[in-house]
Structure formats: C-alpha cells, structure tokens
Amino acid sequence: xxxxxxxxxxxxxxxxxxxxxxxxxxxxxxxxxxxxxxxxxxxxxxxxxxxxxxxxxxxxxxxxxxxxxxxxxxxxxxxxxxxxxxxxxxxxxxxxxxxxxxxxxxxxxxxxxxxxxxxxxxxxxxxxxxxxxxxxxxxxxxxxxxxxxxxxxxxxxxxxxxxxxxxxxxxxxxxxxxxxxxxxxxxxxxxxxxxxxxxxxxxxxxxxxxxxxxxxxxxxxxxxxxxxxxxxxxxxxxxxxxxxxxxxxxxxxxxxxxxxxxxxxxxxx
Numbered sequence: 001x002x003x004x005x006x007x008x009x010x011x012x013x014x015x016x017x018x019x020x021x022x023x024x025x026x027x028x029x030x031x032x033x034x035x036x037x038x039x040x041x042x043x044x045x046x047x048x049x050x051x052x053x054x055x056x057x058x059x060x061x062x063x064x065x066x067x068x069x070x071x072x073x074x075x076x077x078x079x080x081x082x083x084x085x086x087x088x089x090x091x092x093x094x095x096x097x098x099x100x101x102x103x104x105x106x107x108x109x110x111x112x113x114x115x116x117x118x119x120x121x122x123x124x125x126x127x128x129x130x131x132x133x134x135x136x137x138x139x140x141x142x143x144x145x146x147x148x149x150x151x152x153x154x155x156x157x158x159x160x161x162x163x164x165x166x167x168x169x170x171x172x173x174x175x176x177x178x179x180x181x182x183x184x185x186x187x188x189x190x191x192x193x194x195x196x197x198x199x200x201x202x203x204x205x206x207x208x209x210x211x212x213x214x215x216x217x218x219x220x221x222x223x224x225x226x227x228x229x230x231x232x233x234x235x236x237x238x239x240x241x242x243x244x245x246x247x248x249x250x251x252x253x254x255x256x257x258x259x260x261x262x263x264x265x266x267x268x269x
C-alpha cells in the first residue's frame with residue numbers, strides 16, 4: 001500500500017506564479033523573455049510551450065526565435081547579440097539540448113550574465129531554476145533536514161554544487177552512478193534526502209531507499225509515449241515523501257525560471 005506523500009510541484013508552482021503576477025503588476029515596465037530554439041526537438045518544443053504559457057499567465061512578454069538545425073553558429077551569435085542589446089528583453093534562454101555540432105558552453109557564454117536566467121553563465125547572477133525548484137519542494141515537506149544526509153545522485157557534479165551552498169546545515173554528498181556500481185545501493189540507502197537526476201527510467205528501486213526518506217525525482221524519460229521519472233513509484237511504500245513525474249520538479253523549474261527573470265529585472269534598475 002502506498003505510504004509516501006507526493007509533493008505537489010504543480011500546486012506549489014501555481015502559488016509562486018500567482019505571487020509573481022502580483023509583483024509584476026507593480027513593475028513600471030512589463031518584463032520580456034526571449035527563447036532560442038535550434039532544431040526540431042519535439043520535447044524542446046513542448047517545454048518552450050509550457051514556458052510561454054507560464055509567461056502569459058503572469059504578465060511576461062514571451063518571444064520565440066526558431067532556427068534550423070543546419071544554421072550557422074554565426075547566425076545564433078547574431079541573434080544572441082541582438083537580444084543582449086534589446087532593452088525590451090530581460091532574460092534569454094537557449095532551449096537545451098542543442099544539436100551536437102554546436103558548443104553549448106560557448107554559446108551560453110555570449111549571453112550577458114545579467115540576462116542569463118538559467119544560471120548557466122560562468123558569471124551568472126542567479127542560481128539554476130532547477131535547483132531552486134528542488135529546494136522549494138524540500139521546504140514544502142516541512143521536514144527539518146538540518147544535520148541530515150542529502151545525496152545528489154547525478155551524472156554531473158556541477159549539478160550537485162549549488163546544494164552545498166543552499167543547504168549549509170545538511171550533509172550534502174555527490175554520487176555518480178557510473179563510478180558507484182559496487183556500493184551504489186549502500187550510498188542511496190544512507191540518504192535522508194535523495195535527489196536523483198540520472199536519466200534512467202525507474203532506476204531507483206525500493207531496496208535502494210532509506211525508510212522515511214525524502215525522494216526528489218529530477219528525471220524526465222519518455223517510455224512508450226509516457227513520461228516517467230528516474231524513481232520507481234514503488235518506493236512509496238518505503239519513503240515518506242516523493243516528487244512525482246510529471247508534476248514535481250518540472251513545473252517548479254519553470255516557476256523559478258520566471259522568478260529569476262523578475263529578480264534580474266529588479267537588480268538591473
């Protein structure tokens with residue numbers, strides 16, 4: 001029988017967007033967000049549509065720039081330069097993933113740090129909205145995680161770094177699933193909070209989870225036209241809380257992305 005309480009990211013995101021709409025109505029100038037999509041990735045188009053809908057809901061002008069996969073890097077740089085200099089644009093995003101021929105890091109570096117709302121630029125002024133969304137989900141559980149062990153299971157150590165700063169009173173550890181094959185289970189099972197971003201459907205099984213743990217599922221995997229996470233929902237019989245997929249981290253990331261946009265607009269005043 002299911003035991004874990006699902007953390008309703010959609011509901012929390014709606015509350016954040018509602019507050020943002022009120023904040024935006026008090027601004028002298030309507031914010032503008034520009035999104036660049038290169039290629040024809042169906043999932044990317046869907047994510048862009050969700051961001052556009054959220055912008056419309058709160059009163060942000062949304063501008064899309066669609067470029068063909070066979071366009072030149074020079075053309076992308078021209079679009080970024082134009083948006084960097086456009087006073088109507090407060091935030092710029094490059095929808096990922098990019099076609100393989102493009103250097104993601106080099107393109108992101110050309111976005112002005114004061115317009116980087118994804119938190120990807122080396123001199124960014126904001127924290128990744130994905131990470132911020134996860135922090136809000138943890139807060140929603142109302143569980144005190146001071147001195148608790150937080151394990152970030154991810155293919156990228158960069159993803160784990162902000163958690164050490166944002167959860168200074170917790171014991172944050174990074175684990176790479178590739179290098180932990182032999183003792184992966186003992187690592188995940190020791191976590192009071194387990195944040196999973198490995199890109200493998202239903203990767204985390206009930207026997208890999210500590211009793212009454214908080215599980216944050218960052219994974220988005222398409223399996224037979226269904227979207228499922230990195231965590232098997234059967235962990236609900238062991239865990240105390242779990243963020244579902246869809247409806248967990250995804251809507252929170254969009255809400256915190258727009259929160260970053262307003263933060264940068266206010267900072268630029």
